[in-house]
Amino acid sequence: MPQIMKKMIDDPNAPYGEHIEDQNILLTTLDKLLNWARSGSVWPFTFGLACCAIEMMATGAPKFDLDRFGAGVFRATPRQADLMIVAGTVTIKMATRIERLFAQMPEPKYVISMGACATNGGPYWQHGYHVLKGVDRVIPVDVYVPGCPPRPEALIEGIMLLQKKMSQERWVTQKYSKAQKA
């Protein structure tokens, strides 16, 4: 370690500007930096299918304030969204549209299955001929939020779980190690 840097770290009495924290230096990995940025600004897709959507709106509204978690910027187009919250009953007619909307979202993209209906058909499990028994039959789901409908706190926990998942990903490392192997 260079002498100047050692001084910056070790000497608490160094004058202002010479200590490492005064230099605005942050040492981290690129993955961690990217994940910090990504998980702190999850943009969900404005997209509701049934009563769960009402809870999702409540989650976004001031009382529960999804913006505290950086996830309150609901985008009205799939092309600007990172997260699809499937909030409600997925009918088979709608499932074809969901597939298309999911395909229109840019990578990396995430899906939260909100509520019983989106997770496995919910009350339509047995006799709902028109309901897809789980949105994971057509698109990959990252987090399942149980409830009928889930309370806003539950959805917030789901989003926090997703943020945890996002912060554990290693996109740069993976790409680098793949390039190394090739």
Add this chain to the structure above:
Amino acid sequence: MDTNQIHSRLEKKFGSAIIALEEVKADPYIEVSADKIFDICKYLHEDSELLFDSLVCLSGVHYLPTHKRANGVVVEKPLFEIVYHFFSYSHKHKLTMKAVVSLDDPKIQSVEKIWKGAQWLERETYDMFGIKFIGNSDLRRILCPDDWEGWPLKKDYVTQEMYKHMRVPM
């Protein structure tokens, strides 16, 4: 005007096309012949003392064999019943009317020319039961996908295994 009075007016006008009057307290109804449905509806809509200007609902029922009709006849064959609910905003009275069509060839005249809103109601009844409404300007499925198989509200309906690449049953 209550259902009894309307029934006697209709009977005077249409005779044997008016089949029965069921005087249950909650929801009395008149059963009419399916062949004359358009003329009867036109009369209900245009007669100055009836003036049913609103078709509240048009729906269907699938009856299994051996049930008793309003006129006391016990039916041995399954059948479709088409139920009309009318309301008159001018006279503030309402009416329930039913017509029966067979299961083998379910068709009835459309009342779209009388109440424009019947178009979607008839489409829904077609979607659920496969009853054809002759004269409907655009008789397609309204809720299910266009290429859906079968008629969901029929009692013998079996859900299809696959729709496109999606598994339908649980």
